[in-house]
Amino acid sequence: MENLSLILAIVVVTALAFDFTNGFHDTANAMATTISTGALKPKVAVAMSAVLNLVGAFLSVEVANTISKGLVDESGIRPEVIFAALVGAILWNLLTWLVGLPSSSSHALMGGLIGATVASAGFGAVHGDVLVTKVLLPAIAAPLVAGLAAMFATRLTYTLGKKADGKASAKGYRTGQIASAGLVSLAHGTNDAQKTMGIITLALIAGGSLAPDSDPPLWVILSAGLAIALGTYLGGWRIIRTMGKGLTDLQPQQGFAAQTSAATVILASSHLGFSLSTTHSVSGSVMGAGLGRKGGVVRWSTATRMFVAWGLTLPAAALVGALAEWVTGFGSWGTALVAVFLVASSAAIWKISRREVVDHTNVVDDHIDEEPPGVVTTAIAVVTPPPTDAMVEELSATIHAPTGTADPAAPKAAV
Numbered sequence: 001m002e003n004l005s006l007i008l009a010i011v012v013v014t015a016l017a018f019d020f021t022n023g024f025h026d027t028a029n030a031m032a033t034t035i036s037t038g039a040l041k042p043k044v045a046v047a048m049s050a051v052l053n054l055v056g057a058f059l060s061v062e063v064a065n066t067i068s069k070g071l072v073d074e075s076g077i078r079p080e081v082i083f084a085a086l087v088g089a090i091l092w093n094l095l096t097w098l099v100g101l102p103s104s105s106s107h108a109l110m111g112g113l114i115g116a117t118v119a120s121a122g123f124g125a126v127h128g129d130v131l132v133t134k135v136l137l138p139a140i141a142a143p144l145v146a147g148l149a150a151m152f153a154t155r156l157t158y159t160l161g162k163k164a165d166g167k168a169s170a171k172g173y174r175t176g177q178i179a180s181a182g183l184v185s186l187a188h189g190t191n192d193a194q195k196t197m198g199i200i201t202l203a204l205i206a207g208g209s210l211a212p213d214s215d216p217p218l219w220v221i222l223s224a225g226l227a228i229a230l231g232t233y234l235g236g237w238r239i240i241r242t243m244g245k246g247l248t249d250l251q252p253q254q255g256f257a258a259q260t261s262a263a264t265v266i267l268a269s270s271h272l273g274f275s276l277s278t279t280h281s282v283s284g285s286v287m288g289a290g291l292g293r294k295g296g297v298v299r300w301s302t303a304t305r306m307f308v309a310w311g312l313t314l315p316a317a318a319l320v321g322a323l324a325e326w327v328t329g330f331g332s333w334g335t336a337l338v339a340v341f342l343v344a345s346s347a348a349i350w351k352i353s354r355r356e357v358v359d360h361t362n363v364v365d366d367h368i369d370e371e372p373p374g375v376v377t378t379a380i381a382v383v384t385p386p387p388t389d390a391m392v393e394e395l396s397a398t399i400h401a402p403t404g405t406a407d408p409a410a411p412k413a414a415v
Helices: 006-036 042-056 062-070 079-098 105-121 128-160 166-206 218-234 237-246 252-272 278-292 300-328 332-353 375-383 389-399
Strands: none
Touching: 006 042, 006 079, 006 105, 006 166, 006 218, 006 237, 006 252, 006 278, 006 332, 042 166, 042 218, 079 105, 079 166, 079 237, 079 300, 079 332, 105 128, 105 166, 105 278, 105 300, 128 252, 128 278, 166 218, 166 252, 166 278, 237 278, 252 278, 278 300, 300 332
Protein backbone atom coordinates (compact mmCIF):
# COMPACT_ATOMS: atom_id res chain seq x y z
CA MET A 1 0.00 0.00 0.00
CA GLU A 2 1.23 3.50 -0.82
CA ASN A 3 2.48 5.80 1.93
CA LEU A 4 -0.46 7.99 2.94
CA SER A 5 -0.32 11.40 4.58
CA LEU A 6 -2.99 12.36 7.10
CA ILE A 7 -5.09 14.25 4.55
CA LEU A 8 -4.87 11.35 2.09
CA ALA A 9 -5.96 8.92 4.79
CA ILE A 10 -8.94 11.20 5.56
CA VAL A 11 -9.83 11.31 1.87
CA VAL A 12 -9.64 7.53 1.52
CA VAL A 13 -11.85 6.97 4.59
CA THR A 14 -14.35 9.57 3.35
CA ALA A 15 -14.38 8.02 -0.11
CA LEU A 16 -15.17 4.61 1.39
CA ALA A 17 -17.92 6.25 3.46
CA PHE A 18 -19.39 7.60 0.22
CA ASP A 19 -19.09 4.13 -1.30
CA PHE A 20 -21.00 2.75 1.68
CA THR A 21 -23.81 5.28 1.17
CA ASN A 22 -23.77 4.47 -2.53
CA GLY A 23 -24.36 0.82 -1.63
CA PHE A 24 -27.46 1.31 0.51
CA HIS A 25 -28.70 4.18 -1.67
CA ASP A 26 -28.62 2.02 -4.81
CA THR A 27 -29.70 -1.37 -3.43
CA ALA A 28 -33.13 -0.55 -4.82
CA ASN A 29 -31.72 -0.55 -8.35
CA ALA A 30 -31.14 -4.28 -8.26
CA MET A 31 -33.63 -5.61 -5.76
CA ALA A 32 -36.68 -3.34 -5.47
CA THR A 33 -38.73 -5.12 -8.13
CA THR A 34 -37.60 -8.56 -6.95
CA ILE A 35 -38.71 -7.75 -3.41
CA SER A 36 -41.97 -6.07 -4.43
CA THR A 37 -43.11 -9.04 -6.53
CA GLY A 38 -42.17 -11.56 -3.83
CA ALA A 39 -39.49 -13.31 -5.89
CA LEU A 40 -37.05 -13.04 -2.97
CA LYS A 41 -37.35 -12.24 0.71
CA PRO A 42 -35.94 -8.79 1.51
CA LYS A 43 -32.90 -9.90 3.55
CA VAL A 44 -32.03 -12.66 1.09
CA ALA A 45 -32.27 -10.20 -1.79
CA VAL A 46 -29.90 -7.63 -0.27
CA ALA A 47 -27.40 -10.34 0.76
CA MET A 48 -27.32 -11.69 -2.79
CA SER A 49 -26.93 -8.17 -4.18
CA ALA A 50 -24.05 -7.41 -1.79
CA VAL A 51 -22.04 -10.47 -2.87
CA LEU A 52 -22.52 -9.73 -6.58
CA ASN A 53 -21.62 -6.05 -6.10
CA LEU A 54 -18.31 -7.20 -4.64
CA VAL A 55 -17.68 -9.56 -7.54
CA GLY A 56 -18.60 -6.88 -10.08
CA ALA A 57 -16.03 -4.49 -8.63
CA PHE A 58 -13.23 -6.71 -9.98
CA LEU A 59 -14.52 -7.06 -13.53
CA SER A 60 -13.37 -3.75 -15.03
CA VAL A 61 -11.64 -0.43 -14.32
CA GLU A 62 -12.85 1.53 -17.35
CA VAL A 63 -15.26 3.75 -15.38
CA ALA A 64 -12.66 4.30 -12.66
CA ASN A 65 -10.24 5.53 -15.31
CA THR A 66 -12.86 7.93 -16.70
CA ILE A 67 -13.07 9.63 -13.31
CA SER A 68 -9.41 9.45 -12.28
CA LYS A 69 -7.97 10.39 -15.68
CA GLY A 70 -10.64 12.06 -17.79
CA LEU A 71 -13.14 14.27 -15.98
CA VAL A 72 -10.81 16.84 -14.38
CA ASP A 73 -7.22 17.96 -14.80
CA GLU A 74 -5.12 15.97 -12.33
CA SER A 75 -2.45 18.69 -12.12
CA GLY A 76 -4.90 21.17 -10.60
CA ILE A 77 -6.25 18.85 -7.92
CA ARG A 78 -5.22 18.68 -4.26
CA PRO A 79 -6.40 15.98 -1.83
CA GLU A 80 -8.51 18.62 -0.07
CA VAL A 81 -10.44 19.09 -3.32
CA ILE A 82 -11.33 15.39 -3.38
CA PHE A 83 -12.40 15.58 0.25
CA ALA A 84 -14.68 18.55 -0.46
CA ALA A 85 -16.18 16.73 -3.45
CA LEU A 86 -17.00 13.71 -1.30
CA VAL A 87 -18.69 15.89 1.31
CA GLY A 88 -21.10 17.20 -1.32
CA ALA A 89 -21.81 13.71 -2.65
CA ILE A 90 -22.39 12.09 0.75
CA LEU A 91 -24.76 14.79 1.99
CA TRP A 92 -26.86 14.66 -1.19
CA ASN A 93 -27.02 10.85 -0.96
CA LEU A 94 -28.21 11.01 2.63
CA LEU A 95 -30.80 13.72 1.97
CA THR A 96 -32.37 11.87 -0.96
CA TRP A 97 -32.29 8.61 1.00
CA LEU A 98 -34.13 10.33 3.86
CA VAL A 99 -37.02 11.29 1.58
CA GLY A 100 -36.90 7.99 -0.32
CA LEU A 101 -35.96 9.41 -3.73
CA PRO A 102 -33.81 7.25 -6.04
CA SER A 103 -31.39 9.96 -7.19
CA SER A 104 -28.01 9.27 -8.77
CA SER A 105 -25.07 8.64 -6.47
CA SER A 106 -22.86 8.82 -9.55
CA HIS A 107 -23.99 12.33 -10.45
CA ALA A 108 -23.70 13.40 -6.82
CA LEU A 109 -20.08 12.31 -6.83
CA MET A 110 -19.27 13.96 -10.14
CA GLY A 111 -21.17 17.10 -9.19
CA GLY A 112 -19.18 17.39 -5.98
CA LEU A 113 -15.94 16.81 -7.88
CA ILE A 114 -16.77 19.42 -10.51
CA GLY A 115 -17.82 22.03 -7.94
CA ALA A 116 -14.74 21.51 -5.76
CA THR A 117 -12.43 21.53 -8.79
CA VAL A 118 -13.89 24.77 -10.15
CA ALA A 119 -13.57 26.40 -6.71
CA SER A 120 -9.94 25.30 -6.51
CA ALA A 121 -8.58 25.63 -10.06
CA GLY A 122 -11.26 27.30 -12.16
CA PHE A 123 -13.53 26.08 -14.94
CA GLY A 124 -10.56 25.28 -17.18
CA ALA A 125 -9.66 22.31 -14.94
CA VAL A 126 -12.89 20.50 -15.90
CA HIS A 127 -12.76 18.62 -19.21
CA GLY A 128 -16.05 19.69 -20.75
CA ASP A 129 -15.93 17.18 -23.62
CA VAL A 130 -15.67 14.24 -21.22
CA LEU A 131 -18.41 15.70 -19.04
CA VAL A 132 -20.79 15.94 -22.01
CA THR A 133 -20.00 12.69 -23.82
CA LYS A 134 -19.47 10.33 -20.88
CA VAL A 135 -21.69 11.84 -18.19
CA LEU A 136 -24.47 14.16 -19.40
CA LEU A 137 -25.47 12.41 -22.64
CA PRO A 138 -25.61 8.95 -20.99
CA ALA A 139 -27.68 10.52 -18.17
CA ILE A 140 -30.33 11.52 -20.72
CA ALA A 141 -30.09 8.48 -22.97
CA ALA A 142 -29.95 5.74 -20.32
CA PRO A 143 -33.48 6.06 -18.84
CA LEU A 144 -34.99 6.55 -22.30
CA VAL A 145 -33.28 3.52 -23.82
CA ALA A 146 -33.89 1.31 -20.79
CA GLY A 147 -37.51 2.50 -20.52
CA LEU A 148 -38.36 1.84 -24.16
CA ALA A 149 -36.66 -1.56 -24.06
CA ALA A 150 -38.55 -2.52 -20.89
CA MET A 151 -41.90 -1.30 -22.29
CA PHE A 152 -41.64 -3.34 -25.48
CA ALA A 153 -40.24 -6.35 -23.61
CA THR A 154 -43.18 -6.22 -21.20
CA ARG A 155 -45.73 -6.03 -24.00
CA LEU A 156 -44.08 -8.92 -25.81
CA THR A 157 -43.87 -10.95 -22.61
CA TYR A 158 -47.59 -10.62 -21.87
CA THR A 159 -48.49 -11.39 -25.47
CA LEU A 160 -46.39 -14.55 -25.51
CA GLY A 161 -47.71 -15.67 -22.14
CA LYS A 162 -51.42 -15.12 -22.67
CA LYS A 163 -52.02 -18.83 -23.38
CA ALA A 164 -49.65 -20.13 -20.74
CA ASP A 165 -50.71 -21.40 -17.34
CA GLY A 166 -50.85 -18.33 -15.11
CA LYS A 167 -49.31 -19.81 -11.96
CA ALA A 168 -46.56 -21.67 -13.78
CA SER A 169 -45.76 -18.59 -15.85
CA ALA A 170 -45.55 -16.35 -12.76
CA LYS A 171 -43.25 -18.86 -11.06
CA GLY A 172 -40.99 -18.98 -14.09
CA TYR A 173 -40.79 -15.20 -14.30
CA ARG A 174 -39.96 -14.95 -10.61
CA THR A 175 -37.04 -17.30 -11.24
CA GLY A 176 -36.03 -15.13 -14.17
CA GLN A 177 -36.28 -12.07 -11.93
CA ILE A 178 -33.78 -13.55 -9.51
CA ALA A 179 -31.32 -14.12 -12.34
CA SER A 180 -31.85 -10.66 -13.84
CA ALA A 181 -31.59 -9.02 -10.40
CA GLY A 182 -28.26 -10.76 -9.95
CA LEU A 183 -27.18 -9.39 -13.30
CA VAL A 184 -28.14 -5.83 -12.26
CA SER A 185 -26.17 -6.24 -9.02
CA LEU A 186 -23.15 -7.45 -10.95
CA ALA A 187 -23.52 -4.54 -13.36
CA HIS A 188 -23.83 -2.11 -10.43
CA GLY A 189 -20.55 -3.37 -9.00
CA THR A 190 -18.79 -2.92 -12.35
CA ASN A 191 -20.06 0.66 -12.65
CA ASP A 192 -20.66 2.28 -9.27
CA ALA A 193 -17.90 0.68 -7.19
CA GLN A 194 -15.45 1.87 -9.83
CA LYS A 195 -16.41 5.49 -9.22
CA THR A 196 -15.03 5.33 -5.71
CA MET A 197 -11.95 3.54 -7.05
CA GLY A 198 -11.48 6.42 -9.47
CA ILE A 199 -11.87 9.05 -6.74
CA ILE A 200 -9.36 7.33 -4.43
CA THR A 201 -6.93 6.87 -7.31
CA LEU A 202 -7.28 10.54 -8.23
CA ALA A 203 -6.57 11.51 -4.61
CA LEU A 204 -3.48 9.29 -4.52
CA ILE A 205 -2.22 10.87 -7.72
CA ALA A 206 -2.94 14.37 -6.40
CA GLY A 207 -1.09 13.55 -3.17
CA GLY A 208 1.92 12.17 -4.98
CA SER A 209 1.42 8.58 -3.83
CA LEU A 210 0.74 7.33 -7.38
CA ALA A 211 2.19 8.31 -10.73
CA PRO A 212 -0.13 10.16 -13.14
CA ASP A 213 -2.31 7.93 -15.36
CA SER A 214 -2.02 5.01 -12.93
CA ASP A 215 -4.74 2.38 -12.72
CA PRO A 216 -6.38 1.72 -9.33
CA PRO A 217 -4.19 -0.46 -7.08
CA LEU A 218 -5.55 -3.81 -5.91
CA TRP A 219 -6.15 -2.59 -2.34
CA VAL A 220 -8.28 0.26 -3.71
CA ILE A 221 -10.39 -2.15 -5.78
CA LEU A 222 -10.85 -4.51 -2.83
CA SER A 223 -11.73 -1.83 -0.27
CA ALA A 224 -14.18 -0.11 -2.63
CA GLY A 225 -15.85 -3.43 -3.41
CA LEU A 226 -16.20 -4.31 0.27
CA ALA A 227 -17.58 -0.88 1.20
CA ILE A 228 -20.30 -0.90 -1.45
CA ALA A 229 -21.15 -4.52 -0.63
CA LEU A 230 -21.59 -3.70 3.07
CA GLY A 231 -23.80 -0.74 2.28
CA THR A 232 -25.84 -2.87 -0.10
CA TYR A 233 -26.39 -5.54 2.54
CA LEU A 234 -27.76 -3.04 5.04
CA GLY A 235 -30.33 -2.08 2.42
CA GLY A 236 -31.70 1.33 1.52
CA TRP A 237 -35.22 0.33 2.47
CA ARG A 238 -36.75 3.76 1.94
CA ILE A 239 -35.67 3.89 -1.69
CA ILE A 240 -36.52 0.22 -2.22
CA ARG A 241 -40.08 1.03 -1.18
CA THR A 242 -40.30 3.93 -3.61
CA MET A 243 -38.79 2.00 -6.52
CA GLY A 244 -40.75 -1.18 -5.89
CA LYS A 245 -44.16 0.27 -5.01
CA GLY A 246 -44.07 4.04 -5.39
CA LEU A 247 -43.56 4.31 -9.16
CA THR A 248 -45.86 1.50 -10.30
CA ASP A 249 -47.17 -1.88 -9.20
CA LEU A 250 -45.14 -4.57 -10.95
CA GLN A 251 -46.03 -8.15 -11.79
CA PRO A 252 -43.23 -10.75 -12.14
CA GLN A 253 -43.31 -10.42 -15.94
CA GLN A 254 -42.75 -6.69 -15.68
CA GLY A 255 -40.02 -7.05 -13.07
CA PHE A 256 -38.14 -9.47 -15.28
CA ALA A 257 -38.41 -7.20 -18.31
CA ALA A 258 -37.35 -4.11 -16.32
CA GLN A 259 -34.30 -5.67 -14.71
CA THR A 260 -33.07 -7.37 -17.87
CA SER A 261 -33.34 -4.14 -19.85
CA ALA A 262 -31.54 -2.12 -17.17
CA ALA A 263 -28.74 -4.66 -16.76
CA THR A 264 -28.08 -4.66 -20.50
CA VAL A 265 -27.80 -0.87 -20.62
CA ILE A 266 -25.54 -0.70 -17.53
CA LEU A 267 -23.15 -3.44 -18.65
CA ALA A 268 -22.81 -1.93 -22.12
CA SER A 269 -22.06 1.48 -20.61
CA SER A 270 -19.48 0.06 -18.20
CA HIS A 271 -17.70 -1.62 -21.09
CA LEU A 272 -17.52 1.72 -22.94
CA GLY A 273 -16.31 3.61 -19.86
CA PHE A 274 -19.46 5.73 -19.50
CA SER A 275 -20.02 6.87 -15.93
CA LEU A 276 -23.67 5.89 -16.12
CA SER A 277 -26.25 6.35 -13.41
CA THR A 278 -27.66 2.94 -12.55
CA THR A 279 -30.50 4.75 -10.80
CA HIS A 280 -31.54 6.48 -14.02
CA SER A 281 -31.37 3.22 -15.96
CA VAL A 282 -33.38 1.15 -13.49
CA SER A 283 -35.93 3.90 -12.83
CA GLY A 284 -36.46 4.30 -16.56
CA SER A 285 -36.90 0.57 -17.04
CA VAL A 286 -39.37 0.32 -14.13
CA MET A 287 -41.51 3.10 -15.62
CA GLY A 288 -41.25 1.50 -19.05
CA ALA A 289 -42.39 -1.82 -17.63
CA GLY A 290 -45.30 -0.06 -15.92
CA LEU A 291 -46.39 1.47 -19.21
CA GLY A 292 -45.94 -1.83 -21.04
CA ARG A 293 -48.73 -3.70 -19.24
CA LYS A 294 -52.25 -2.95 -20.32
CA GLY A 295 -53.94 -1.15 -17.45
CA GLY A 296 -50.60 -0.45 -15.77
CA VAL A 297 -50.22 2.93 -14.11
CA VAL A 298 -47.09 4.98 -13.56
CA ARG A 299 -47.50 7.30 -10.60
CA TRP A 300 -46.37 10.50 -12.23
CA SER A 301 -46.49 12.50 -9.01
CA THR A 302 -43.71 10.29 -7.61
CA ALA A 303 -41.91 10.25 -10.96
CA THR A 304 -41.99 14.05 -11.12
CA ARG A 305 -40.39 14.35 -7.67
CA MET A 306 -37.74 11.92 -8.84
CA PHE A 307 -37.07 13.88 -12.05
CA VAL A 308 -36.65 17.07 -10.02
CA ALA A 309 -34.13 15.30 -7.78
CA TRP A 310 -32.24 14.10 -10.85
CA GLY A 311 -32.03 17.64 -12.21
CA LEU A 312 -30.83 19.04 -8.88
CA THR A 313 -28.23 16.37 -8.15
CA LEU A 314 -25.28 17.72 -10.14
CA PRO A 315 -25.70 21.42 -9.25
CA ALA A 316 -26.59 20.79 -5.60
CA ALA A 317 -23.63 18.49 -4.98
CA ALA A 318 -21.41 20.89 -6.93
CA LEU A 319 -22.49 23.82 -4.76
CA VAL A 320 -21.80 21.95 -1.51
CA GLY A 321 -18.48 20.69 -2.89
CA ALA A 322 -17.46 24.22 -3.87
CA LEU A 323 -18.37 25.64 -0.46
CA ALA A 324 -16.53 22.82 1.30
CA GLU A 325 -13.46 23.47 -0.85
CA TRP A 326 -13.58 27.17 0.01
CA VAL A 327 -13.59 26.36 3.73
CA THR A 328 -10.74 23.84 3.42
CA GLY A 329 -8.73 26.61 1.77
CA PHE A 330 -8.28 28.21 5.21
CA GLY A 331 -5.91 25.41 6.21
CA SER A 332 -6.04 22.45 8.55
CA TRP A 333 -8.68 24.00 10.80
CA GLY A 334 -10.89 24.55 7.74
CA THR A 335 -10.59 20.89 6.75
CA ALA A 336 -11.37 19.86 10.33
CA LEU A 337 -14.43 22.14 10.35
CA VAL A 338 -15.75 20.55 7.15
CA ALA A 339 -15.19 17.08 8.61
CA VAL A 340 -17.11 17.98 11.77
CA PHE A 341 -19.93 19.46 9.67
CA LEU A 342 -20.15 16.26 7.62
CA VAL A 343 -20.32 14.01 10.68
CA ALA A 344 -22.85 16.25 12.47
CA SER A 345 -25.08 16.56 9.40
CA SER A 346 -25.00 12.81 8.77
CA ALA A 347 -25.92 12.11 12.40
CA ALA A 348 -28.80 14.61 12.23
CA ILE A 349 -30.20 13.02 9.06
CA TRP A 350 -30.00 9.57 10.63
CA LYS A 351 -31.79 10.79 13.75
CA ILE A 352 -34.59 12.32 11.67
CA SER A 353 -34.95 9.04 9.77
CA ARG A 354 -35.74 7.24 13.05
CA ARG A 355 -39.06 9.09 13.30
CA GLU A 356 -40.44 6.78 10.62
CA VAL A 357 -38.47 3.56 10.44
CA VAL A 358 -38.51 1.67 7.14
CA ASP A 359 -36.80 -1.72 7.13
CA HIS A 360 -37.18 -5.25 5.76
CA THR A 361 -40.29 -5.83 7.89
CA ASN A 362 -42.43 -3.12 6.28
CA VAL A 363 -40.71 -2.32 2.98
CA VAL A 364 -43.43 -4.02 0.90
CA ASP A 365 -46.39 -2.62 2.84
CA ASP A 366 -48.93 -0.91 0.63
CA HIS A 367 -48.63 2.78 1.41
CA ILE A 368 -49.24 4.49 -1.94
CA ASP A 369 -52.69 5.65 -2.92
CA GLU A 370 -53.83 4.57 -6.36
CA GLU A 371 -53.28 7.13 -9.09
CA PRO A 372 -55.51 7.00 -12.18
CA PRO A 373 -53.92 6.73 -15.62
CA GLY A 374 -52.70 10.13 -16.76
CA VAL A 375 -52.22 11.67 -20.17
CA VAL A 376 -48.76 10.19 -20.70
CA THR A 377 -49.78 6.66 -19.72
CA THR A 378 -52.87 6.77 -21.91
CA ALA A 379 -51.05 8.27 -24.88
CA ILE A 380 -48.24 5.72 -24.83
CA ALA A 381 -50.71 2.86 -24.51
CA VAL A 382 -52.55 4.13 -27.57
CA VAL A 383 -49.59 4.75 -29.88
CA THR A 384 -47.43 1.76 -28.94
CA PRO A 385 -48.03 -1.01 -31.50
CA PRO A 386 -48.29 -4.59 -30.30
CA PRO A 387 -45.80 -7.18 -31.57
CA THR A 388 -46.61 -8.54 -35.04
CA ASP A 389 -48.58 -11.78 -35.32
CA ALA A 390 -45.69 -13.46 -37.09
CA MET A 391 -43.31 -12.58 -34.28
CA VAL A 392 -45.73 -13.75 -31.62
CA GLU A 393 -46.50 -17.05 -33.36
CA GLU A 394 -42.85 -17.83 -33.99
CA LEU A 395 -41.67 -17.05 -30.47
CA SER A 396 -44.69 -18.60 -28.81
CA ALA A 397 -44.16 -21.87 -30.67
CA THR A 398 -40.55 -21.90 -29.51
CA ILE A 399 -41.08 -20.96 -25.88
CA HIS A 400 -44.49 -22.29 -24.84
CA ALA A 401 -46.30 -25.59 -25.05
CA PRO A 402 -49.31 -25.59 -27.40
CA THR A 403 -51.80 -26.14 -24.60
CA GLY A 404 -52.47 -24.49 -21.25
CA THR A 405 -55.08 -22.55 -19.39
CA ALA A 406 -54.77 -19.02 -18.25
CA ASP A 407 -55.10 -18.12 -14.60
CA PRO A 408 -58.11 -15.81 -14.35
CA ALA A 409 -56.36 -13.90 -11.56
CA ALA A 410 -53.35 -13.14 -13.72
CA PRO A 411 -53.14 -9.80 -15.51
CA LYS A 412 -54.56 -9.77 -19.02
CA ALA A 413 -52.16 -9.65 -21.94
CA ALA A 414 -51.07 -6.28 -23.19
CA VAL A 415 -52.47 -6.14 -26.69
